[in-house]
Amino acid sequence: MGPGADRASRPDAVILAAALVLTGIGLVLVYSTASPLAFGRPGGDTLAYLKRSAAYVGIGIVGMLAAARVPPERLRPWTYPLLGLTVVLLVLPWVPGVGQEVKGAHRWVRLGPVGFQPSEIAKLAVVLFLADSIARRGPRIRSFGYGYLPHVLIPGVPLLLILAEPDLGTAALLAAVVLTVAFVGGVRTRHLVAGLLPVAPVAVYALRFVPFRWERIEAYRDPWAHAQGAGFQLVQSLLAFGNGGLWGVGLGAGQQKLYYLPEAHTDFILSVWAEEAGLVGIIAVLGLFALLVGRGFWIAWRQDDAYRRLLAVGITAWLGLQAGLNALVVMGCLPTKGMPFPFLSYGGTGWVVDLAAVGLLAGLGRGSRACAS
Numbered sequence: 001m002g003p004g005a006d007r008a009s010r011p012d013a014v015i016l017a018a019a020l021v022l023t024g025i026g027l028v029l030v031y032s033t034a035s036p037l038a039f040g041r042p043g044g045d046t047l048a049y050l051k052r053s054a055a056y057v058g059i060g061i062v063g064m065l066a067a068a069r070v071p072p073e074r075l076r077p078w079t080y081p082l083l084g085l086t087v088v089l090l091v092l093p094w095v096p097g098v099g100q101e102v103k104g105a106h107r108w109v110r111l112g113p114v115g116f117q118p119s120e121i122a123k124l125a126v127v128l129f130l131a132d133s134i135a136r137r138g139p140r141i142r143s144f145g146y147g148y149l150p151h152v153l154i155p156g157v158p159l160l161l162i163l164a165e166p167d168l169g170t171a172a173l174l175a176a177v178v179l180t181v182a183f184v185g186g187v188r189t190r191h192l193v194a195g196l197l198p199v200a201p202v203a204v205y206a207l208r209f210v211p212f213r214w215e216r217i218e219a220y221r222d223p224w225a226h227a228q229g230a231g232f233q234l235v236q237s238l239l240a241f242g243n244g245g246l247w248g249v250g251l252g253a254g255q256q257k258l259y260y261l262p263e264a265h266t267d268f269i270l271s272v273w274a275e276e277a278g279l280v281g282i283i284a285v286l287g288l289f290a291l292l293v294g295r296g297f298w299i300a301w302r303q304d305d306a307y308r309r310l311l312a313v314g315i316t317a318w319l320g321l322q323a324g325l326n327a328l329v330v331m332g333c334l335p336t337k338g339m340p341f342p343f344l345s346y347g348g349t350g351w352v353v354d355l356a357a358v359g360l361l362a363g364l365g366r367g368s369r370a371c372a373s
Contacts, residue, residue, distance in 0.1 A: 011068035012299060012365030018292040019064070019358040022343035023351070025273070025285065027053055030346045033257045033265040033272045049265065049346060056348040060355030067359030068366075072311055075360075079125075079132045083154075086125040089118035090161040107165045119170050120349040122158045124357055126174060127181065127314035129154065134185035135307035141186040148191040151182050168206060168213070169337040173322055175199075180317040184300075185310050213335075220335035230336075236261040237268055237330045240275040248278030265346040267338045271330045285344070286327065292358075293320035299365045308364050315361045319354065 027050065034049035045051075093099035093106035100108040100115065108117055130151060134141055141147035155178050163171040179192055207213050212230075219231030227235045240256040243249060254275040257264040264272050274282050296316030303309035319342050326341040328334040340347055342354045 010366060011359070011362035012295065013362075014295045015292060015299075015358060015362040015365065016064070016068065018288050018295070019343060019355065020061075022285065022288055022292075023057055023060075023355070026269075026344040026346075026351075027057060028251065029269050029273055029344055030265060032252045032254070032276065033269060034346060036258055052348070053346060053351070056351045057355070060352040063352060063356035064359035064362075067356050068363040070363065072308060072360060072364060075128060076132050076307070079128045083125045083129050083158075086118065086122045086158055087161065090122060090158055092118065093165065105165050105167065107167055115348070117347070117349040119162045119165070119167060120353045122162060123170075123174060123177070123318050124353055126155045126158060127177065127311065127318060127357075130178065130181040130185070131307050131310035131314055134181065134187075134310055135305075138306075142188055144188075144191055148182070148187050148195065151178065151185075151187065152195055167338075169325070169339040173318070173325065173339070176321055177314060177318045180321075181310055181314045184313045185306070216335045216337070220332070223332065233262050233268065233336050234332055237271040238332055240268075240271040241331065244275040244278040244281075246279050248274075248276045248281055251276050263338065266340055267326070267345065268330055269345045270327060270341050273344070274330075289320070289323045289342075293323075296320070296361050299361065303364065312361055312364045315357045319357065 030053045031047070031050040035046040089109060092109045093101075098109055098111065099106055100110045102108060107119060108115055133151060133154075134147075137147055155174070159171050159174050159178075162174065182192060183189065207217065215226075215230035219226040219229070219234060223231035223234040223238070225231070236256055240254065240261060243254070243256065249255075254272055256275055257272050261268050261271060270282070270285070273285060277284070293316055296312060296319070300309050300312035300316060303312060322339060323342050325334065325337070326339050326345075329337055329339065340350055342350070
């Protein structure tokens with residue numbers, strides 16, 4: 001067995017390296033951003049957020065390395081049980097004593113000392129379902145009843161539960177992933193377009209006639225006119241980008257995170273990075289993510305097996321779209337919407353699931369034409 005065969009037996013190093021570097025930056029940013037929050041709480045442990053994050057990252061890295069070693073075909077028998085479990089978990093946030101309501105949203109489940117966000121698990125469950133189901137149908141995927149409907153209606157159940165939390169951003173992200181995988185899998189374009197038509201009035205209602213969402217759209221159009229209201233987050237984010245300049249003010253020296261920028265350690269952590277690391281830092285992070293996404297799609301393109309190809313497309317589209325949407329929001333290119341930046345934002349479930357998904361993606365590079373070439 002030569003060196004080429006040895007390399008072909010290993011997970012994709014580029015995918016793993018990009019994810020680990022981004023995660024390392026995320027841990028530094030969590031400490032820089034969240035330590036003032038921890039200092040102001042009982043106990044005053046400025047390392048509290050970092051310790052919790054490091055624990056979840058440790059679990060995520062173990063999951064990533066394990067997923068990278070397991071042939072993805074072994075996951076196929078668990079696809080439907082995982083999807084069913086996900087639906088149950090998405091109902092739990094509404095159960096008294098189990099669900100945890102934060103700022104009017106039912107997105108979290110707490111079982112004793114353990115808390116998690118079921119919608120993060122739903123992303124992986126839906127991608128696994130789509131890859132398995134579409135790959136099994138072969139040429140019959142072109143039919144409306146056998147190819148299109150199941151791959152919209154079945155993921156539609158967790159999607160609607162996420163929408164009810166309410167979490168429009170994650171629901172929209174999941175819908176975009178479904179459409180991407182379905183398109184690559186061979187579902188007819190006219191079926192996908194026709195299926196969007198009945199959704200359009202619902203989307204218009206959710207955006208135009210739900211007051212807080214419409215306020216965000218108005219603030220997006222002119223954030224400075226709403227700087228003390230719905231545009232406050234965006235204005236503070238833009239100030240962070242402006243303060244950072246080319247090289248940034250230095251790690252830990254940013255000012256916007258000091259109670260000016262709401263959700264600085266989660267949804268707007270990229271703004272903190274922009275202030276502290278500047279344009280150079282932003283280019284580096286987005287470049288790393290572009291490398292991860294580009295490599296993911298390259299691995300997908302090199303797959304001979306339909307299931308493996310669709311799994312790679314689904315994971316790559318999910319991570320790439322989530323990062324892209326977050327970046328566009330914090331830079332004022334889209335209306336404000338709560339959505340964490342993968343690998344950087346503070347959060348337990350997201351880190352564990354994202355790293356496990358990256359492990360699967362890296363594992364898909366083993367033993368395929370992507371490694372053999």
